[in-house]
Amino acid sequence: xxxxxxxxxxxxxxxxxxxxxxxxxxxxxxxxxxxxxxxxxxxxxxxxxxxxxxxxxxxxxxxxxxxxxxxxxxxxxxxxxxxxxxxxxxxxxxxxxxxxxxxxxxxxxxxxxxxxxxxxxxxxxxxxxxxxxxxxxxxxxxxxxxxxxxxxxxxxxxxxxxxxxxxxxxxxxxxxxxxxxxxxxxxxxxxxxxxxxxxxxxxxxxxxxxxxxxxxxxxxxxxxxxxxxxxxxxxxxxxxxxxxxxxxxxxxxxxxxxxxxxxxxxxxxxxxxxxxxxxxxxxxxxxxxxxxxxxxxxxxxxxxxxxxxxxxxxxxxxxxxxxxxxxxx
Amino acid sequence: xxxxxxxxxxxxxxxxxxxxxxxxxxxxxxxxxxxxxxxxxxxxxxxxxxxxxxxxxxxxxxxxxxxxxxxxxxxxxxxxxxxxxxxxxxxxxxxxxxxxxxxxxxxxxxxxxxxxxxxxxxxxxxxxxxxxxxxxxxxxxxxxxxxxxxxxxxxxxxxxxxxxxxxxxxxxxxxxxxxxxxxxxxxxxxxxxxxxxxxxxxxxxxxxxxxxxxxxxxxxxxxxxxxxxxxxxxxxxxxxxxxxxxxxxxxxxxxxxxxxxxxxxxxxxxxxxxxxxxxxxxxxxxxxxxxxxxxxxxxxxxxxxxxxxxxxxxxxxxxxxxxxxxxxxxxxxxxxxxxxxxxxxxxxxxxxxxxxxx
Numbered sequence: 213x214x215x216x217x218x219x220x221x222x223x224x225x226x227x228x229x230x231x232x233x234x235x236x237x238x239x240x241x242x243x244x245x246x247x248x249x250x251x252x253x254x255x256x257x258x259x260x261x262x263x264x265x266x267x268x269x270x271x272x273x274x275x276x277x278x279x280x281x282x283x284x285x286x287x288x289x290x291x292x293x294x295x296x297x298x299x300x301x302x303x304x305x306x307x308x309x310x311x312x313x314x315x316x317x318x319x320x321x322x323x324x325x326x327x328x329x330x331x332x333x334x335x336x337x338x339x340x341x342x343x344x345x346x347x348x349x350x351x352x353x354x355x356x357x358x359x360x361x362x363x364x365x366x367x368x369x370x371x372x373x374x375x376x377x378x379x380x381x382x383x384x385x386x387x388x389x390x391x392x393x394x395x396x397x398x399x400x401x402x403x404x405x406x407x408x409x410x411x412x413x414x415x416x417x418x419x420x421x422x423x424x425x426x427x428x429x430x431x432x433x434x435x436x437x438x439x440x441x442x443x444x445x446x447x448x449x450x451x452x453x454x455x456x457x458x459x460x461x462x463x464x465x466x467x468x469x470x471x472x473x474x475x476x477x478x479x480x481x482x483x484x485x486x487x488x489x490x491x492x493x494x495x496x497x498x499x500x501x502x503x504x505x506x507x508x509x510x511x512x513x514x515x516x517x518x519x520x521x522x523x524x525x526x527x528x529x530x531x532x533x534x535x536x537x538x539x540x541x
Numbered sequence: 542x543x544x545x546x547x548x549x550x551x552x553x554x555x556x557x558x559x560x561x562x563x564x565x566x567x568x569x570x571x572x573x574x575x576x577x578x579x580x581x582x583x584x585x586x587x588x589x590x591x592x593x594x595x596x597x598x599x600x601x602x603x604x605x606x607x608x609x610x611x612x613x614x615x616x617x618x619x620x621x622x623x624x625x626x627x628x629x630x631x632x633x634x635x636x637x638x639x640x641x642x643x644x645x646x647x648x649x650x651x652x653x654x655x656x657x658x659x660x661x662x663x664x665x666x667x668x669x670x671x672x673x674x675x676x677x678x679x680x681x682x683x684x685x686x687x688x689x690x691x692x693x694x695x696x697x698x699x700x701x702x703x704x705x706x707x708x709x710x711x712x713x714x715x716x717x718x719x720x721x722x723x724x725x726x727x728x729x730x731x732x733x734x735x736x737x738x739x740x741x742x743x744x745x746x747x748x749x750x751x752x753x754x755x756x757x758x759x760x761x762x763x764x765x766x767x768x769x770x771x772x773x774x775x776x777x778x779x780x781x782x783x784x785x786x787x788x789x790x791x792x793x794x795x796x797x798x799x800x801x802x803x804x805x806x807x808x809x810x811x812x813x814x815x816x817x818x819x820x821x822x823x824x825x826x827x828x829x830x831x832x833x834x835x836x837x838x839x840x841x842x843x844x845x846x847x848x849x850x851x852x853x854x855x856x857x858x859x860x861x862x863x864x865x866x867x868x869x870x871x872x873x874x875x876x877x878x879x880x881x882x883x884x885x886x887x888x889x890x891x892x893x894x895x896x897x898x899x
Contacts, residue, residue, distance in 0.1 A: 232627040238729075257729040260620035265868030267875065290879045297875050299550030327879040345872065357855055358734050384894030389887045390880035408883040428865050430731035454886045472882045487879050 230276060230308050231259050239277040239432070243423055246434035251396025252364070253347055258430040268301055268326060270427030271343035275305055275324045278339060283311045286320035291328040291470070291487035298326075315490050327390065329411040331469050331491040331504055334420035336437065342405040347426035347433065349393045349403035369401050376444060385452070386445060393444045396435060401444070409453045410470040415441040450533040461486045464495035468504055564609065578602035587799070587828025588612050592863045593619030594728065594747045596798045596827055613749065617864040623728075633783045633792050637802055637825070638702075642778040647703060649773045649806070654701050660777065703774035703804055707819060714809060714818045716845070732858045734848070741844060741857055745837040746826045749863030756856060757836035760843055768808035770839055773821075776802045777829055801826055803834035807842055820846060 235257075242256035261269040279285055287302040289295040293315045301324060306313055314320040317332040324341040334340060350360045353371050363369065372393065379386050386392075391406035394415070404415060405424055415422060415435055422435040435441055443451040460467040462474075462483045469488060473481040486492035494500035579586055579602045589601040593616040601619055608614035644660025647653040659665075671678075707713040716738075725732065725740035727747070732740040745753060761770065780800050783792040803824040809816055822842025824834040840857055848854035860866070 229625060231624045234627060235624065255731045255733070257726075258731070259624040259728075260617070260864065261624065262621040264617060264871055265865045266870075266872030267868065269868070290876050294550045295876060296550040296553055300554055303551060303554075326875070327877075345869070355852060355855075356734070356849075357859075361733075383891045385887075385890055387887050387891060389883040406880045406883075408879055410883075428869055452890070454883050456886065470879070470882075472878050473885070487882075 230262060230304070231273070235259055235273075236277040239273050242432045243274060243277070243434065246423065246432045247421065247436045249400075250436055250439050251400030251402040251433060253431040253433045255430055256432050258427045261427065262304065263301070265428040266345060267297065268324070268343040268427070270425035270429075270432070271324050271326070271341045272301060272304065273427060274341045274423050274425045274432065275301075275322060276308065278341075279305060279309050279311050279322055281310050283309075283321045284314040284319055285311045286314045286317060286323045286490075287325075288323070288328060288330070288488075288490075289326040290472075291325075291330070292489045294489065316494075317490055327406055327408075328470070328487060329407055329414045329422075331486075331488045332500065333414070333504070334418055336419045338420040340418075340420050340422045342407070342422065342424045344403075344405040344424045344426035344431075345428070346391070346403065346406075347424070347429045347431040349401050364400060367399065372401060372444065376446070380446070380449060386449065392451075394441050395444060396441055397439050400433075402433060402435075402441075404441070408470055409443070409451070412441070412443050412451075412453075415439075417441075452533045456484075459484045461492060461495075464492045466492070466495055469495075565607070573606055575599055575602045575606070578605055584829065585610070585612055585615075587830055588750055589615040589619060591827040591830055591833065592616035592747060592749055593623065595619050595623045596796070613863045613867050616749075617868070620864060630784055633785060635780055635783060637776075637780065637800075640776060640778045640780050640800065640802065642776045644777040645774065646776075647774045649771050650706075653703070653774075704806075704821060707773075707806070712818050713806075714820050716821060734852075734855045734858060736858065738841070738845070741854070742823065742825070742837070742841060744858050744861065745824065745833075745840060748833075748837075748861035749866065750830060750833045750836075752861045752863065752866065753836045753840070754832050756861065757839050760851075760853065761839060770805055770807050770822075770842070772803055772805040772835060772838065774802075774804050775831060775835065777831070778802075799828055801828065801830050801834040803831075803838040805835070805838040805842060807846075809846070 238257060242254045245254045246252065258270060259273060261272050263269055263272060275285070275287075285302065285305060286293065287298045287305070289298040289301075292298060302313060305311065305324075317323065317330040317334070320338065322339045322341060323330065323334075324343070326343045329340065329342075348357075348360055350363055350372065353375055354360055354363065363371070376386055376388075376393075379388070388409075390408050391403045392409045392412055394402055394404055394412060396402045402424075404412060417438055417440070418435065419437050421437060423432065424434065425432045445451045454470065459471060461469065461471050462485055464486060466486060469486050469491060471484040472487045474483045474485055476482045486495075491500055579598050582602075582605070585605055586598055586601045589605050589612055590596055590598065592612070593601065593604070595601075597619070600622065601615065604615035604618040604622075605612070607618060642658060642660075644662060645653075645655070645658040647657060673681075702708070704713055708715075722737065722739075725737050725743070727736075727740050727743045732744050778800065779797045781794045782796040782798060783794050785791070786793045801824075805822045805824075806819040807822075809818050809820050820842055822838040822840070822845065824837030824839075824841060826833045826837060840853075844854045844857055
């Protein structure tokens with residue numbers, strides 16, 4: 213009995229090749245800390261991986277620490293399963309652990325992703341691992357790491373609000389593109405890796421666990437299930453997601469997914485395609501939801517500067533706005 | 542599960558690897574032996590070990606060969622290999638009194654105890670490209686030196702601290718600590734501003750030599766309030782690695798590593814109030830890498846004196862790592878079309894808000 217128990221506790225014998233079991237245990241502890249304090253950046257002893265720093269070394273460490281032989285693993289880059297970077301990381305993990313490869317978002321246990329959250333709403337039990345190049349939302353505002361830490365510790369985000377305000381004054385709108393700053397559970401400001409604004413509402417109240425891991429910057433942070441994640445904006449400036457009127461995927465015809473421009477033969481950006489290739493393929497096969505409930509009616513509220521009361525998140529529900537752009541021919 | 546569609550990326554990768562293999566194993570020249578690399582290209586091997594943070598000449602030579610001569614890439618290979626190794630134990634602390642010097646120069650004094658020991662260096666060799674025909678070079682044998690390197694290592698003089706004289710005069714600000722804290726392990730916990738000096742020294746010991754040189758140069762070429770920097774001593778030699786024997790409990794030497802050590806001083810000028818003494822800086826790195834040890838000592842001193850101006854401490858801890866800097870730079874080659882579309886939408890929105898083209 214005791215032998216059985218200790219074997220259980222010790223976990224599987226170490227698989228040679230990428231990193232040792234004790235290190236994986238350390239990563240899991242950091243992940244648990246991150247889940248316990250949503251949005252807080254947990255420093256960890258990031259190991260060097262057999263990929264360059266900046267190529268998903270953080271995500272890889274988390275995935276390797278969580279994945280087992282029985283896991284179904286999906287790896288995407290820019291929403292695509294077939295991309296070279298996704299293929300490379302998938303090959304590394306599968307060869308190391310011997311887990312199952314998966315492309316169907318619904319079937320995957322662990323999804324490692326760069327820059328996207330799948331269109332298919334994630335369910336309870338799934339883990340989304342996002343690769344993070346820059347973990348610090350305050351990096352562009354104050355340069356000193358000490359000061360950044362102090363601001364987070366004291367929830368002193370006044371300079372962030374000033375930056376957003378200046379943006380509105382100078383440009384007429386908030387120009388933050390991908391990696392839009394969000395407030396997590398009314399406490400920490402977080403930069404949600406560089407996912408497009410389109411994906412930001414999916415973080416809010418998500419059923420799945422989202423783990424964000426920055427290998428080079430040696431920080432792990434997380435959004436546990438059913439957590440409030442609200443983009444920072446002002447009452448009279450609704451949060452805007454990417455939208456181009458009239459544009460739709462040339463393959464599946466979707467206009468309610470995140471689509472990216474593709475230069476046509478004439479070199480002009482004239483066609484569009486889904487970035488989530490799994491969802492696009494299933495849309496064409498009639499195997500995907502006809503509408504995507506990105507935004508739960510009660511979910512999305514704009515975070516406001518918290519004065520005078522402590523962070524009050526209850527605002528009238530707002531749909532993320534889609535700016536109708538003038539066509540710039 | 543319709544996996545056929547996701548094979549494209551993988552096939553492209555395999556094809557790319559085939560092209561790399563052609564460069565590594567093809568061509569008409571003979572196979573590059575590890576011995577050739579460790580013997581003839583030792584400077585590169587030392588740099589790979591220093592930046593990789595692992596003393597393993599054979600593995601470093603392998604990495605250097607696999608990386609086709611790219612020192613940074615080789616350091617990355619060595620570090621990734623390091624991650625696979627479980628940590629079995631810790632070496633015992635070693636003082637650099639135990640260093641057996643094969644080279645020791647003291648720029649600050651004319652004649653140190655034991656004399657200036659020039660050792661093997663090209664410092665005073667004219668930088669002339671050797672155009673001797675290859676056939677001749679191939680058969681060339683080194684001229685026998687009168688004394689072997691080992692006899693030129695008077696150990697008694699290595700035991701005398703180079704700063705002993707300054708210390709005796711009371712002219713040296715004492716940076717030694719008596720509490721003997723465990724060194725900060727930057728491979729197990731991230732080094733951030735405010736970390737102890739040991740974190741800074743390890744970060745610099747693993748730093749990319751070029752970046753370290755450049756940062757030192759940036760700090761030192763501009764006029765500062767500080768007095769001039771003058772190295773007390775620069776040494777190269779072997780340091781023993783001792784571990785405690787599991788049965789007897791006695792220290793046993795299990796390996797030796799070549800290191801370069803530098804100590805430097807500056808008078809404590811402004812903005813400090815105390816201008817009556819010298820400050821010291823220290824550098825120690827794997828292998829024969831004199832610029833690295835010197836730059837390290839200079840920066841150790843500058844950070845100690847004024848960590849905040851120009852965020853120098855932060856730069857030393859965060860910005861000097863080779864694999865991190867090059868990895869982040871090269872990640873720009875990864876696809877970015879998702880964020881490009883997001884950014885493009887914002888640029889167009891700003892333009893529209895401004896009333897069309899500005």
